[in-house]
Structures are given as C-alpha cells and as structure tokens.
Amino acid sequence: MxxxxxxxxxxxxxxxxxxxxxxxxxxxxxxxxxTRTGIEERRIADDSMNTSDLAYEAAKNAIDNAGIAPExxxxxxxxxxxxxxxxxxxxxxxxDRLGAKKAxxxxxxAACAGFMYGMVTAKQFIESGTYKHILVVGVEKLSKITDWNxxxxxxxxxxxxxxxxxxxxxxxxxxxxxxxxxxxxxGKHLYxxxxxxxxxxxxxxxxxxxxxxxxxxxxxxxxxxxSDVDMLIPHQANIxxxxxxxxxxxxxxxxxSKTVNKYGNTSAASIPISIVEELEAGKIKEDDVIVMVGFGxxxxxxxxxxxxxx
Ligand SMILES: CC(C)(COP(=O)(O)OP(=O)(O)OC[C@H]1O[C@@H](n2cnc3c(N)ncnc32)[C@H](O)[C@@H]1OP(=O)(O)O)[C@@H](O)C(=O)NCCC(=O)NCCS
Numbered sequence: 001m002x003x004x005x006x007x008x009x010x011x012x013x014x015x016x017x018x019x020x021x022x023x024x025x026x027x028x029x030x031x032x033x034x035t036r037t038g039i040e041e042r043r044i045a046d047d048s049m050n051t052s053d054l055a056y057e058a059a060k061n062a063i064d065n066a067g068i069a070p071e072x073x074x075x076x077x078x079x080x081x082x083x084x085x086x087x088x089x090x091x092x093x094x095x096d097r098l099g100a101k102k103a104x105x106x107x108x109x110a111a112c113a114g115f116m117y118g119m120v121t122a123k124q125f126i127e128s129g130t131y132k133h134i135l136v137v138g139v140e141k142l143s144k145i146t147d148w149n150x151x152x153x154x155x156x157x158x159x160x161x162x163x164x165x166x167x168x169x170x171x172x173x174x175x176x177x178x179x180x181x182x183x184x185x186x187g188k189h190l191y192x193x194x195x196x197x198x199x200x201x202x203x204x205x206x207x208x209x210x211x212x213x214x215x216x217x218x219x220x221x222x223x224x225x226x227s228d229v230d231m232l233i234p235h236q237a238n239i240x241x242x243x244x245x246x247x248x249x250x251x252x253x254x255x256x257s258k259t260v261n262k263y264g265n266t267s268a269a270s271i272p273i274s275i276v277e278e279l280e281a282g283k284i285k286e287d288d289v290i291v292m293v294g295f296g297x298x299x300x301x302x303x304x305x306x307x308x309x310x
Contacts, residue, residue: 007066
C-alpha cells in the first residue's frame with residue numbers, strides 16, 4: 001500500500017506587507033530584500049487570527065478537496081513552531097473545530113522541515129494499515145515571534161497555512177522515497193528566545209548543501225534520475241538557496257516552484273502552499289514526479305519524492 005495525497009488546501013492572511021512598507025519601518029530597501037532573498041511581499045495575520053485559525057481554514061479546504069467527512073479522519077498532525085500555546089496543541093484545537101470525532105492529534109516541532117516530518121509520519125501509519133485518512137497541516141504565524149526591529153530577520157518571514165489529507169493511493173503513486181535528518185550541533189545558528197535569532201550566513205551554507213544533497217538522495221532512493229523530475233518544490237526560504245538546489249538537479253526554471261516572492265518564508269507552511277499554487281497553475285499533472293525538500297532550525301531537514309495522483 002502506498003501513501004499519497006488525496007486532498008490539499010491552503011490559507012493565506014489577506015494583509016499584504018510589501019518591501020516598501022518595511023522600508024518605512026526599518027533600515028532596509030526593497031532592492032536589498034529582492035536581490036538577496038527574492039522576496040517582494042509577505043502576508044501578515046492580524047491580531048484576530050492565531051495559528052489555529054490559519055490552520056483551520058487550510059484544513060477545511062483540504063478536507064473539502066479530498067471529498068471526505070471530518071469524521072473519517074483518523075489522525076491530525078500539525079507541523080508548527082508557533083502554536084497558539086504549548087498545550088492544548090493546534091492539532092487538538094483543530095480536532096474539536098473540525099468535528100474530527102475519531103481523530104488522534106499531535107503537533108510536530110521540526111521548524112521549516114516540519115511538513116516533511118509530518119508527511120513521512122503519516123506515511124508510516126497509512127502503509128502499515130493502521131490509519132486510512134490523516135490530515136497533515138503546516139502552519140505558522142511567524143509574525144508573533146519576529147523582532148520587527150531586527151532587519152536581519154524581519155524581512156524574511158510571513159504567515160500562512162497549507163494542509164493535505166493523506167491516505168492510500170493506487171500502486172506506483174504517492175510517496176516513492178523519503179529522507180529525514182537532523183544536526184543539533186547547528187541549533188545555535190537559528191533559534192527562538194523571545195524572537196527568532198539567526199546567523200544568516202551559516203544557515204545559508206547549511207541550506208545550500210543539505211537541500212541539494214537530500215533532493216539527490218530521494219531521487220536515487222526512488223530509482224529515478226534527475227531528468228525524471230517534473231517539479232521541484234523546495235522550502236521557500238530564499239530564492240538563492242532554491243536556485244542552488246535547482247541547479248544541482250539540472251532542472252530548467254519552469255520546473256521549480258517559486259512562491260517566496262509573494263509569501264516570504266512561511267516555514268512549515270511553505271511546501272504545501274506551493275503545491276496548491278502549482279496545481280492551480282496546471283503545472284502538476286497526474287503521474288508527475290515531484291520532489292519536495294525542506295530545511296530549518298534544529299537543524300532539521302527532510303525530502304520526499306512522490307508520484308502525483310490518487
Ligand atoms: C539573511 C540573508 C538573506 C543575508 O544575505 P547575505 O547576502 O548573506 O547578506 P550578509 O549576511 O552578507 O549581510 C550583508 C549586509 O547586509 C546587511 N543587512 C542584513 N539585513 C538587511 C536588510 N534587511 N536590509 C539591508 N541590509 C541588511 C547586513 O547587516 C550586512 O551588513 P554588513 O556587511 O555591514 O555587516 C542570507 O544569509 C540568508 O538567506 N540566509 C538564510 C536564512 C534562512 O533561510 N533562514 C530561514 C531558514 S528556514
């Protein structure tokens with residue numbers, strides 16, 4: 001039995017904060033942000049919306065898209081580092097609001113790689129025959145932990161949510177291979193005290209190396225070659241990091257998803273948001289091979305090779 005995606009949804013807050021708006025608030029320029037990161041604008045949730053509210057909207061969309069009832073969900077996994085509070089978890093709040101009466105629920109904390117960890121966890125329960133429908137959400141309200149006086153970090157992040165319903169799919173489709181990893185010795189380069197603290201150069205070096213390596217590894221594990229990849233969906237942190245992994249896979253520009261320009265780095269939400277955007281643009285089709293790869297604080301990383309379709 002193969003685990004795959006049966007439904008998908010996203011939610012982004014309405015308020016757009018452009019680089020030009022940030023120019024008014026801190027010592028930065030649109031030019032610097034665009035050339036160093038590829039970011040033009042990001043979405044920021046207002047005070048009335050917490051992380052669970054963003055997650056709820058994305059989850060509802062994914063469940064509708066899957067065509068199942070909330071009562072059919074067996075497990076809810078929410079990848080986030082910005083939960084409403086340490087407990088109850090965002091996943092438990094969702095369980096109640098969605099009316100997912102028989103679902104177990106837990107949050108996963110693996111920073112920007114959290115969605116990869118969530119999908120791989122779901123795969124184990126599905127392929128063992130334990131559970132049939134698992135809701136996996138990647139969600140962040142990073143604006144809560146952003147120091148708006150620190151130009152090194154404030155320009156990078158955004159709020160948003162993406163969700164998938166995973167379940168058994170037909171042979172040859174779904175997750176073909178995965179890789180997860182961590183290196184706690186690099187925790188000092190990206191962490192939260194009150195706010196996000198980051199050594200940008202160190203994270204950059206790690207990300208360029210690890211994204212490329214993990215992407216290549218899952219392609220090999222799946223028995224595929226680089227030229228089989230139809231769409232690369234890298235964690236949307238910085239266009240220069242993403243470009244490095246695209247070049248490592250020798251893919252043309254149109255085969256890499258790019259949403260960082262519109263949404264900034266939404267951490268665990270960036271990969272599912274990007275999948276929805278590519279689907280809506282008609283750039284992911286039945287039986288396409290997609291490679292997703294994420295990295296983040298911890299340090300953590302994860303990659304998945306998947307054949308699209310139910
Ligand atoms: C943060 C990042 C964009 C910085 O880009 P960079 O090209 O490495 O820039 P540098 O670190 O060399 O900094 C260059 C200068 O720009 C300045 N600078 C930093 N942020 C700035 C901003 N928003 N506006 C203007 N100048 C800025 C720095 O202070 C530095 O000035 P200095 O040379 O006088 O000290 C880049 O390192 C990066 O993307 N790192 C990875 C971050 C990431 O992905 N984090 C999330 C992981 S999930």
